Amino acid sequence: MITGSFEYHQPGTVPDAIALLSKLGDDARVIAGGHSLIPTMKLRLAMPEHLIDLQACQELKKISVSGGEVCIGAMTTQAELIASEELHQAAPIVRETSLQIADPQVRYMGTLGGNVANGDPGNDMPALMQCLDATFVLSGPDGERTVLAREFYEAAYFTARDDLEILTEARFPVCAGGYSYEKQKRKIGDYATAAAAVLLSKGGDGGCETASIALTNLADTPIYCQQASEHLVQNGVSDASIADAVTSAMGQIDPVDDNRGPAEFKRHAAAIILQRAIQQAWSRA
Amino acid sequence: MSKQTISLNVNGKSVTAKAEPRELLIHVLREQLEITGPHIGCETSHCGACTVEIDGMSVKSCTLFAVQAQGKEITTIEGLGDPDKLHVLQEKFKEHHGLQCGYCTPGMITRAHRLLKENPSPTEEDVRFGIAGNLCRCTGYQNIVKSVMAAAEELNNKEATT
Numbered sequence: 001m002i003t004g005s006f007e008y009h010q011p012g013t014v015p016d017a018i019a020l021l022s023k024l025g026d027d028a029r030v031i032a033g034g035h036s037l038i039p040t041m042k043l044r045l046a047m048p049e050h051l052i053d054l055q056a057c058q059e060l061k062k063i064s065v066s067g068g069e070v071c072i073g074a075m076t077t078q079a080e081l082i083a084s085e086e087l088h089q090a091a092p093i094v095r096e097t098s099l100q101i102a103d104p105q106v107r108y109m110g111t112l113g114g115n116v117a118n119g120d121p122g123n124d125m126p127a128l129m130q131c132l133d134a135t136f137v138l139s140g141p142d143g144e145r146t147v148l149a150r151e152f153y154e155a156a157y158f159t160a161r162d163d164l165e166i167l168t169e170a171r172f173p174v175c176a177g178g179y180s181y182e183k184q185k186r187k188i189g190d191y192a193t194a195a196a197a198v199l200l201s202k203g204g205d206g207g208c209e210t211a212s213i214a215l216t217n218l219a220d221t222p223i224y225c226q227q228a229s230e231h232l233v234q235n236g237v238s239d240a241s242i243a244d245a246v247t248s249a250m251g252q253i254d255p256v257d258d259n260r261g262p263a264e265f266k267r268h269a270a271a272i273i274l275q276r277a278i279q280q281a282w283s284r285a
Numbered sequence: 286m287s288k289q290t291i292s293l294n295v296n297g298k299s300v301t302a303k304a305e306p307r308e309l310l311i312h313v314l315r316e317q318l319e320i321t322g323p324h325i326g327c328e329t330s331h332c333g334a335c336t337v338e339i340d341g342m343s344v345k346s347c348t349l350f351a352v353q354a355q356g357k358e359i360t361t362i363e364g365l366g367d368p369d370k371l372h373v374l375q376e377k378f379k380e381h382h383g384l385q386c387g388y389c390t391p392g393m394i395t396r397a398h399r400l401l402k403e404n405p406s407p408t409e410e411d412v413r414f415g416i417a418g419n420l421c422r423c424t425g426y427q428n429i430v431k432s433v434m435a436a437a438e439e440l441n442n443k444e445a446t447t
Contacts, residue, residue, distance in 0.1 A: 001329070002309075005306075006306055010352075034349065034353070038348050038350070039330055039348065055353065103417045104396070104400075104415055104416075104417065108343060108344060
């Protein structure tokens with residue numbers, strides 16, 4: 001399968017990439033790992049006239065942990081996220097999630113930035129970033145601005161990123177407590193039928209001090225479940241409170257019938273996956 | 286679009302090719318450089334038959350434009366061994382019937398090669414997880430996994446005796 005024709009650009013820095021994007025406008029697309037974009041281009045669902053490849057922008061390849069904050073450059077690959085011990089100490093849920101994305105070959109190429117900026121509801125990183133309460137940094141012709149992951153996603157493939165902006169990094173606080181990313185999929189390499197990211201921390205009294213829940217591929221955006229999270233903090237973690245939190249979260253999802261099953265099946269799977277994720281996170285808290 | 290000159294290092298040799306930006310690496314390797322070990326299976330990033338190694342990463346060469354590989358070091362199955370001197374993985378695939386039709390084999394072995402570099406003593410589960418990006422429609426994977434495990438053991442024994 002051959003894509004449409006395009007001109008290829010490989011700027012060496014983010015300012016150069018933004019200058020190119022400003023000059024070329026709507027006819028240009030930024031390419032990171034390319035493992036979503038190239039298949040889309042083969043199907044001619046995307047036919048950019050210019051591709052701006054970010055692979056030479058070294059400043060976008062980084063993982064740092066300091067002052068209680070994790071900062072990951074957009075071009076960091078999933079394989080690099082998995083390999084980083086520093087990141088694993090600071091936020092083990094990132095490795096657990098990354099290992100469930102696609103397959104080894106795709107993870108060598110697939111990037112954090114591409115996965116979160118694409119706005120594909122099937123991608124796993126957006127819900128993870130919402131669960132982590134991440135902040136995305138967007139660089140454009142007018143400089144930098146930040147947007148919360150929880151406010152970034154508008155609809156499938158529509159995000160708060162302006163066409164002339166590049167998502168350059170994600171920042172989030174170092175995690176405390178237990179974590180879980182549970183994903184139901186038909187086979188390795190598939191997108192989620194349903195997936196849940198959960199972070200829970202235990203207080204000194206054995207109660208639930210903090211909770212954060214987000215869901216993947218159960219609506220046209222990732223879903224941050226604020227009410228369900230608050231419910232666990234207010235009521236502690238028990239079979240009854242988990243059931244109530246799951247019911248609350250299920251009220252927010254809007255799955256559609258597709259080749260992964262009818263919406264009713266996805267609701268069923270989502271409830272089980274979320275219940276397991278909460279139990280797993282609590283057992284690790 | 287005009288063609289661009291692309292310089293690559295393939296299996297230790299510097300080569301150049303001329304390609305439009307939209308030409309996939311697998312097409313340039315097979316059609317211009319006549320390196321036909323990597324196969325075109327699905328062309329949709331699923332099957333792994335086109336797997337090559339680029340700068341120490343296993344990559345599906347149907348999901349990369351050749352221009353993106355400019356200046357990179359690429360290893361294909363041809364770079365691992367040849368009929369006179371098989372790589373240990375090739376020997377073990379032969380010995381354990383790790384192939385039937387053979388179509389997935391170059392990708393499978395190229396991927397297994399990188400897997401064993403990163404994890405020289407994998408468990409069976411590690412092998413299955415590590416080759417999850419490579420599909421085989423003949424063997425049911427049993428003998429492929431056996432072959433990779435046997436290659437790991439032999440490579441480790443060699444390591445221990447040298």
